[in-house]
Amino acid sequence: MEKEFINSSLGFSHVATTTANGVKTIYIAGQVGLEEGAAEPGEDLAAQAEIAFGNVLKQLEAAGAGKQDLLKTNVFIKDIDPDKVRIVGRAQAKVLQLDPMPVSTWVGVTGLVYPALLIEVEAMAVVAAR
16 A cells, blocks of 8 residues: 655645555545635634635645545534534535535534634545556
8 A cells, every 4th residue: 555645834734645456545634714825714614614625625636636536524613503514514515516515524623723713624535546
């Protein structure tokens, strides 16, 4: 099995890939509501969620995959409640534009690595190895 680890300039955003038996699995962690090069995250949960899911798509593309290869997401929402779930769901649908959506686990957390962050997304995708 071949492994590759790719670190983002954000410091806590990572992508790891494994290749075995003609299949490349892509693991993406630490996608938050902070654009590459930005000093501050998006102004609210909706903005941060769109940025975080957009960052997932950028990482997928950099690893040789597309949104159609996305299998699973884990979404961590600070101080989760039904309104926040709806906000994140709308952002996910807007950015990913998939039907059906990938399987997903959403978890409420009391905080993330920086207090201003409101969401973090992990993802897994599978493509044919090249």
